[in-house]
Amino acid sequence: MRLLTFWGLISLSVLSWLPQFALASVLAIDYGNDFIKASLMKPGVPFDVLLNKDSKRKISSVVSWKRDDRLFGQDAFNLASRFPADTFSSLKLLQAAPFDAPVVSYYSKVATAEVSESERKTVSLKRSDGTEWEVEELVAMQFAYIKHLAELVANEKVVDVIVTVPPYYSQFERDAVADAIEVAGLRTLALINDGTAVAVNYAMTRTFATPEYHIIYDAGASAVVATVSSFTTAADPKTGAKGTHIAVAGVGYDRHTGGIEFDRRVREILVEAFNAKHHKDIRQDKRGMAKLWREAQRVKAILSANTEVVTNIESLAWDIDFKTKTTRQQFEAACEDLKVDFTKPIDDALASAGLTLDNITSVILTGGSTRMPMIQAALKEKVGLDKIATNVNADEAAVLGAALHGASLSRQFKTKPIKVTDIYVHDIQVSYFAAASSANARPRSITTTIFPAGSKVGTKKVLTFKRKEDFTLFLDYKKEIAPGFPTRMLEVELGGVTEAIANLTERGAVDPVVKATLTLSESGFVSVSDAFAYGEIKDESISGKLKGLFGGGSSSDEITTESADNTPPRDSSTDSESSSTSASSSSSSSAAAAKETKPAAPVENKIPLSIDVKFTTIPPMTVNQKKKSRSRLRAIDAEESAKTRREEARNTFESYLYRLRDLLEDEHSDTPFKKCSQTKERREIADKLQESFTWLNERGELAETSQFLDKRIALETLERPIIHRYQEIEAFPQALNNSQMWNWSTRLFLQEARQNLTAEIAADLPSKWTKEELDGLEKTLREHESWLGEWVEKQKSVKPNEDPVIETTEMKARAKVLENHLQKLYRRKVPKAVKKPKTTTTTSTAAEEPLETGSPDGESGSEDAPEGFGDEGSSENQIPLQEEGDGEREHDEL
Ligand SMILES: *[C@@H]1O[C@H](CO)[C@@H](O)[C@H](O)[C@H]1NC(C)=O
Ligand SMILES: *[C@@H]1O[C@H](CO)[C@@H](O)[C@H](O)[C@H]1NC(C)=O
Ligand SMILES: *[C@@H]1O[C@H](CO)[C@@H](O)[C@H](O)[C@H]1NC(C)=O
Numbered sequence: 001m002r003l004l005t006f007w008g009l010i011s012l013s014v015l016s017w018l019p020q021f022a023l024a025s026v027l028a029i030d031y032g033n034d035f036i037k038a039s040l041m042k043p044g045v046p047f048d049v050l051l052n053k054d055s056k057r058k059i060s061s062v063v064s065w066k067r068d069d070r071l072f073g074q075d076a077f078n079l080a081s082r083f084p085a086d087t088f089s090s091l092k093l094l095q096a097a098p099f100d101a102p103v104v105s106y107y108s109k110v111a112t113a114e115v116s117e118s119e120r121k122t123v124s125l126k127r128s129d130g131t132e133w134e135v136e137e138l139v140a141m142q143f144a145y146i147k148h149l150a151e152l153v154a155n156e157k158v159v160d161v162i163v164t165v166p167p168y169y170s171q172f173e174r175d176a177v178a179d180a181i182e183v184a185g186l187r188t189l190a191l192i193n194d195g196t197a198v199a200v201n202y203a204m205t206r207t208f209a210t211p212e213y214h215i216i217y218d219a220g221a222s223a224v225v226a227t228v229s230s231f232t233t234a235a236d237p238k239t240g241a242k243g244t245h246i247a248v249a250g251v252g253y254d255r256h257t258g259g260i261e262f263d264r265r266v267r268e269i270l271v272e273a274f275n276a277k278h279h280k281d282i283r284q285d286k287r288g289m290a291k292l293w294r295e296a297q298r299v300k301a302i303l304s305a306n307t308e309v310v311t312n313i314e315s316l317a318w319d320i321d322f323k324t325k326t327t328r329q330q331f332e333a334a335c336e337d338l339k340v341d342f343t344k345p346i347d348d349a350l351a352s353a354g355l356t357l358d359n360i361t362s363v364i365l366t367g368g369s370t371r372m373p374m375i376q377a378a379l380k381e382k383v384g385l386d387k388i389a390t391n392v393n394a395d396e397a398a399v400l401g402a403a404l405h406g407a408s409l410s411r412q413f414k415t416k417p418i419k420v421t422d423i424y425v426h427d428i429q430v431s432y433f434a435a436a437s438s439a440n441a442r443p444r445s446i447t448t449t450i451f452p453a454g455s456k457v458g459t460k461k462v463l464t465f466k467r468k469e470d471f472t473l474f475l476d477y478k479k480e481i482a483p484g485f486p487t488r489m490l491e492v493e494l495g496g497v498t499e500a501i502a503n504l505t506e507r508g509a510v511d512p513v514v515k516a517t518l519t520l521s522e523s524g525f526v527s528v529s530d531a532f533a534y535g536e537i538k539d540e541s542i543s544g545k546l547k548g549l550f551g552g553g554s555s556s557d558e559i560t561t562e563s564a565d566n567t568p569p570r571d572s573s574t575d576s577e578s579s580s581t582s583a584s585s586s587s588s589s590s591a592a593a594a595k596e597t598k599p600a601a602p603v604e605n606k607i608p609l610s611i612d613v614k615f616t617t618i619p620p621m622t623v624n625q626k627k628k629s630r631s632r633l634r635a636i637d638a639e640e641s642a643k644t645r646r647e648e649a650r651n652t653f654e655s656y657l658y659r660l661r662d663l664l665e666d667e668h669s670d671t672p673f674k675k676c677s678q679t680k681e682r683r684e685i686a687d688k689l690q691e692s693f694t695w696l697n698e699r700g701e702l703a704e705t706s707q708f709l710d711k712r713i714a715l716e717t718l719e720r721p722i723i724h725r726y727q728e729i730e731a732f733p734q735a736l737n738n739s740q741m742w743n744w745s746t747r748l749f750l751q752e753a754r755q756n757l758t759a760e761i762a763a764d765l766p767s768k769w770t771k772e773e774l775d776g777l778e779k780t781l782r783e784h785e786s787w788l789g790e791w792v793e794k795q796k797s798v799k800p801n802e803d804p805v806i807e808t809t810e811m812k813a814r815a816k817v818l819e820n821h822l823q824k825l826y827r828r829k830v831p832k833a834v835k836k837p838k839t840t841t842t843t844s845t846a847a848e849e850p851l852e853t854g855s856p857d858g859e860s861g862s863e864d865a866p867e868g869f870g871d872e873g874s875s876e877n878q879i880p881l882q883e884e885g886d887g888e889r890e891h892d893e894l
């Protein structure tokens with residue numbers, strides 16, 4: 001039985017695990033500077049934006065500490081003015097930023113946290129207790145928080161995530177996002193440009209009879225981005241199913257204009273007002289500045305609808321109450337110069353797409369800043385009112401689009417067929433030194449734009465080099481992607497060239513070359529994904545000789561383009577060695593296969609080369625750094641849950657104390673507690689209770705979880721006998737009823753069985769039982785009856801506040817013995833006899849039965865120990881328990 005249950009469990013858990021595995025949910029995160037929005041795709045869970053614990057649809061992008069308590073979202077945001085040094089907001093500004101980049105000093109103007117330089121020369125933030133956290137780690141905490149929220153909804157582990165990024169994000173910033181995802185314990189399904197995600201959301205509910213161009217205009221907290229996309233709905237030539245193709249045609253952006261800058265300027269107005277009025281510099285006071293930052297956001301929001309706002313902050317700093325009025329005019333004057341920055345991205349996007357406004361059907365507004373009248377006015381002026389569309393949810397379109405795209409990538413969901421072709425906005429070039437023409441010549445550097453701005457993502461290019469020695473490829477941005485950011489992305493050394501070329505040459509290859517594959521992945525990561533030496537082994541035939549002139553002896557290297565399959569976001573850039581070898585060995589084996597099928601063609605030969613990636617500028621986190629960060633985060637989680645457990649233990653203990661006190665102090669004398677306890681016991685509990693209250697007051701703050709448990713157990717030990725008595729009193733009638741029922745049933749059975757036996761003996765028919773068997777049952781019955789009679793009598797004289805002399809568990813166990821004995825005989829069948837529940841006996845049928853049956857003895861033996869013998873309920877052969885008044889009557893007699 002036990003074994004069976006064990007195996008039952010195993011197979012059950014395997015079964016329930018498989019479908020979960022096959023239908024893993026997908027999390028989408030729109031990580032903004034001010035707010036995080038998230039969405040979960042899971043079968044059976046309605047597709048919507050994920051709510052946080054306060055049912056908010058958007059979650060402030062803030063993590064903060066109130067002493068030892070870590071907080072997220074609005075709770076964290078609210079702490080900024082009390083704990084300015086422990087509140088970390090606007091982290092998006094700092095992703096991958098070199099410590100000396102201008103954006104870091106800008107950050108210090110808008111945020112209160114202290115920045116410091118990390119090991120990787122990027123930014124860390126310092127808590128007031130001196131601990132430092134890298135930007136990636138703080139972002140990872142927020143991702144982990146979202147993961148936790150999602151897991152509560154999904155009711156399972158959530159691992160796969162798609163995160164939105166601005167299209168202008170460089171390799172460095174994309175690495176920073178991907179590292180944070182990993183440190184949070186998630187897996188990057190993809191990164192998607194946020195304008196593209198909005199386009200997916202837009203296409204979700206629409207079809208496009210003729211191709212249309214739209215501009216997704218996104219004015220957020222830290223940037224303004226315009227994305228020109230084409231939308232085409234067409235039937236799939238193979239399946240006939242209609243699908244929409246979204247192709248990003250151009251992007252324009254300004255990564256220095258956005259809501260934050262407005263907030264900063266509004267705060268400047270407030271700062272000036274304060275300083276002028278009170279002749280002090282509020283900039284010297286961190287808390288005051290944090291309060292003003294919040295006030296600036298409020299003022300900005302109110303000025304969207306009103307023409308003036310009154311500020312009234314009590315005790316802003318130095319106990320000064322600050323009162324001032326800000327008008328929309330003042331605000332707009334202070335921001336006048338930004339107007340053009342808000343519309344220029346539209347021109348840039350159109351220019352890069354090679355289109356004009358005439359080609360655009362509508363300009364779709366998203367992002368919180370598009371609600372500002374000033375921006376709306378600027379846009380109206382730029383594109384005309386009739387083109388402005390507010391038909392997507394400005395806050396949620398990106399995250400919902402990202403979730404849908406993530407679901408289609410994971411291939412586990414049936415989603416509306418939407419194909420996305422995105423582009424990369426920066427020029428990427430590759431350079432290398434030309435092979436030296438003579439020993440003394442200075443090596444000539446050759447530079448090629450390998451992925452020009454506007455290149456489709458998910459593309460591979462193969463470069464061919466006429467090289468005989470190891471060499472290095474330098475991958476760079478052609479232009480600075482943001483002030484203070486480096487242009488150098490990767491240095492990739494191709495190794496083993498000398499040996500490979502020598503090998504090929506020795507085997508007769510004509511002009512062997514080096515081929516390197518550069519990949520621009522769907523998520524916008526650039527890498528050298530494959531490299532090998534290649535040569536055709538010379539074919540001696542004439543046609544072979546003609547074909548064999550590979551590369552024509554020209555010294556120029558060539559580039560060919562292939563479309564990449566859906567490469568994983570970060571390819572081989574982190575562990576290039578292993579992945580490149582495996583990739584190349586598989587391609588060489590396919591080459592070998594090709595050779596077999598075409599024996600006449602020249603023999604192709606590929607020898608894999610090693611790919612050694614160096615990050616000489618802003619390195620992503622190394623595997624070890626990520627591990628370390630992951631365990632730092634885990635340590636906090638563990639600490640927090642230990643704290644939660646301690647608090648729970650403390651609360652349980654405290655409420656237990658109050659409950660006991662109430663029991664003791666209850667004035668009624670007939671409460672179960674009073675009835676079932678003795679004065680001495682109550683006094684003992686009262687003493688211990690007093691002691692516990694004192695301990696809780698004096699030591700409760702510092703005590704450990706186990707102490708709360710121990711103290712509670714000590715009290716419970718005193719209370720337990722009382723509870724036990726009460727429970728026994730409650731359970732007794734039922735147990736007695738049960739016992740009597742079985743003795744009643746047994747007696748009934750015996751009576752009838754003996755009658756039948758006598759009749760059968762008289763008629764010389766086979767019987768189901770022997771006399772001895774019936775006597776045995778009678779003996780068991782008598783034992784049961786006499787035990788019951790004796791102890792029930794004794795129990796009657798026991799007072800409620802004394803321990804019972806018989807336990808209901810024993811009564812049940814004894815009744816079970818009788819029941820089992822009865823069942824054993826009762827279930828025995830005469831073969832083929834139709835058994836009826838015993839009611840009244842009709843002797844006429846009884847006489848026929850044995851005639852139909854063969855050898856009752858042989859059969860009865862096998863029926864003797866049926867499966868599940870003695871189980872309660874279920875068995876159809878079980879003795880039906882009486883429902884009529886008999887039981888009741890028996891009970892009353894006792
Ligand atoms: C854009 O509009 C111009 C002028 O209206 C037209 O000539 C051109 O074909 C359009 N381009 C596209 C791609 O629709
Ligand atoms: C060339 O390499 C192949 C394996 O790639 C190896 O089997 C062969 O021995 C090598 N030949 C020479 C001459 O090094
Ligand atoms: C005893 O059990 C019978 C049958 O389950 C029920 O009808 C009867 O009310 C019970 N009596 C008591 C005192 O529990």
Ligand SMILES: *[C@@H]1O[C@H](CO)[C@@H](O)[C@H](O)[C@H]1NC(C)=O
Pocket residue numbers: 740743744745747785786788789790792890
């Ligand atoms: C059950 O056992 C009690 C002894 O406690 C006895 O008095 C009573 O008669 C028995 N009832 C039946 C129906 O046999």
Ligand SMILES: *[C@@H]1O[C@H](CO)[C@@H](O)[C@H](O)[C@H]1NC(C)=O
Pocket residue numbers: 749752753756836838841842843845846847849
């Ligand atoms: C006694 O015999 C009758 C008639 O065959 C039958 O219905 C009844 O179940 C028998 N009683 C017992 C206790 O087996």
